[in-house]
Amino acid sequence: MTQYSAAMQIFLRWAALACLSIAAYAQATVTVTDVRSTAKADSTRLVLEVSEPVTYRKFHLTGPNRLVVDLSATSTKLPPALFDLTTGQIRGVRAARRGDGVRLVFDLSGDFPSKAFTLAADAGKPARLVLDIAGAPAVVQPARSEKPAAKPVPTITEAEPTLAAPGRDIIVMIDPGHGGKDPGALANGGIREKDVVLAIARKLKAEFDALPGYKGRLTRSGDTFIPLAKRTQLARDANADFFVSLHADSFPKGRSVYGGGVYALSLRGATSETARWLAKRENAVDLSHGVDLGDVDDDLRKVLLSMSVDSAIRISKQAGTEVINEMSSVARMHRRRLEQANFVVLRSPDIPSLLVELGFLSNAQDVKRLTTPREQSKVAAAIRRGIVSYFERSPPANTVVYQKKRSNPEPYVVVRGDTLSAIAQKNGTTLAAIRKANGLTSNAIRIGQKLEIPRS
Numbered sequence: 001m002t003q004y005s006a007a008m009q010i011f012l013r014w015a016a017l018a019c020l021s022i023a024a025y026a027q028a029t030v031t032v033t034d035v036r037s038t039a040k041a042d043s044t045r046l047v048l049e050v051s052e053p054v055t056y057r058k059f060h061l062t063g064p065n066r067l068v069v070d071l072s073a074t075s076t077k078l079p080p081a082l083f084d085l086t087t088g089q090i091r092g093v094r095a096a097r098r099g100d101g102v103r104l105v106f107d108l109s110g111d112f113p114s115k116a117f118t119l120a121a122d123a124g125k126p127a128r129l130v131l132d133i134a135g136a137p138a139v140v141q142p143a144r145s146e147k148p149a150a151k152p153v154p155t156i157t158e159a160e161p162t163l164a165a166p167g168r169d170i171i172v173m174i175d176p177g178h179g180g181k182d183p184g185a186l187a188n189g190g191i192r193e194k195d196v197v198l199a200i201a202r203k204l205k206a207e208f209d210a211l212p213g214y215k216g217r218l219t220r221s222g223d224t225f226i227p228l229a230k231r232t233q234l235a236r237d238a239n240a241d242f243f244v245s246l247h248a249d250s251f252p253k254g255r256s257v258y259g260g261g262v263y264a265l266s267l268r269g270a271t272s273e274t275a276r277w278l279a280k281r282e283n284a285v286d287l288s289h290g291v292d293l294g295d296v297d298d299d300l301r302k303v304l305l306s307m308s309v310d311s312a313i314r315i316s317k318q319a320g321t322e323v324i325n326e327m328s329s330v331a332r333m334h335r336r337r338l339e340q341a342n343f344v345v346l347r348s349p350d351i352p353s354l355l356v357e358l359g360f361l362s363n364a365q366d367v368k369r370l371t372t373p374r375e376q377s378k379v380a381a382a383i384r385r386g387i388v389s390y391f392e393r394s395p396p397a398n399t400v401v402y403q404k405k406r407s408n409p410e411p412y413v414v415v416r417g418d419t420l421s422a423i424a425q426k427n428g429t430t431l432a433a434i435r436k437a438n439g440l441t442s443n444a445i446r447i448g449q450k451l452e453i454p455r456s
């Protein structure tokens with residue numbers, strides 16, 4: 001009996017030690033110390049620098065397309081740059097704890113294959129995990145319904161990971177035009193453009209700040225002079241997602257000219273005489289202070305030729321159209337379509353930007369409207385609604401708005417030729433799950449019907 005007991009004790013001691021060492025082994029020992037990416041039009045290479053050689057496994061999921069990489073025994077403390085990553089192939093990155101390690105989920109913009117390999121530490125370089133994702137992103141995303149029901153979609157058995165990085169706010173940089181020694185347009189009664197636009201800019205900032213997922217910023221919060229180039233620099237420094245410059249000029253051609261207008265950057269020419277005149281006038285502010293921004297320098301020319309400008313202008317135009325629609329409902333408009341001209345203040349190549357002409361200080365009715373607090377609030381709310389309706393449709397990855405949209409995807413709208421089983425297959429779910437989610441008693445659907453697609 002005592003012998004048995006001694007053997008048992010030895011066994012227990014051994015077992016305890018073994019458990020201890022397993023537990024120690026299971027603790028996160030690898031840290032991802034840095035992430036670098038090289039993005040080309042048709043591929044992305046990601047290099048994760050790790051403190052020690054890492055064991056990984058990767059697989060793909062479709063509907064929507066994702067690349068999942070599980071890193072064993074890895075700390076969930078990840079470099080923040082990882083979550084800011086977007087390339088032609090990667091729309092966003094999420095992470096979650098998984099066992100003793102971490103699961104990385106790359107949201108892909110298409111069904112792209114990937115390769116992965118590890119590199120040992122050498123020549124002063126740390127150990128690395130290299131991920132290559134290849135494939136040209138589609139220029140135009142076909143509507144979900146137009147995609148052929150191609151290869152069978154694998155069933156997703158593993159739960160969608162929770163979000164590790166909290167989403168960031170969408171930052172809207174609001175630029176009240178003029179300021180300081182530059183009063184802008186003047187009207188009777190000592191009314192100055194710089195004061196009018198500042199009052200409305202403050203209200204617009206408050207509108208965004210009151211909205212979850214958005215943050216308003218001001219290029220100037222007081223009566224200070226800021227050169228035009230500095231204004232866009234402030235937006236870039238703040239990592240702004242959008243830039244909106246507010247003005248209320250006076251029009252020399254007549255006091256009968258009235259109403260608001262919305263302008264985007266054009267690299268070619270002005271779309272109207274008013275747009276050309278406004279651009280000349282707004283651009284002149286800096287010329288008169290000795291800063292020559294009239295000629296595009298070589299560096300800027302290069303940037304202007306890049307894709308990002310085209311995409312920034314495209315976003316500006318889409319958002320601008322929304323702003324016009326909203327403004328039209330609360331204020332008189334000079335023009336009901338988006339105008340374009342070469343405004344210096346809008347030349348931030350990477351940030352979608354708009355110049356909003358709130359009205360004309362040369363017009364008595366506009367002056368009254370723009371100096372009445374209630375009317376100021378109305379126009380600020382309209383501009384906010386316009387910008388927000390753009391972002392609600394196309395939120396940048398890793399923002400609160402993006403995550404909310406992902407977790408509450410819009411319902412699927414049935415189109416001609418759809419069958420319930422094809423919809424289920426396309427979305428990586430089952431016929432039964434769709435029927436249950438929508439309370440359907442048969443497989444009959446009709447064109448235009450909205451269906452909730454259950455998340456697997």
Ligand SMILES: [Zn+2]
Nearest residue numbers: 177184247248
């Ligand atoms: Zn102005």
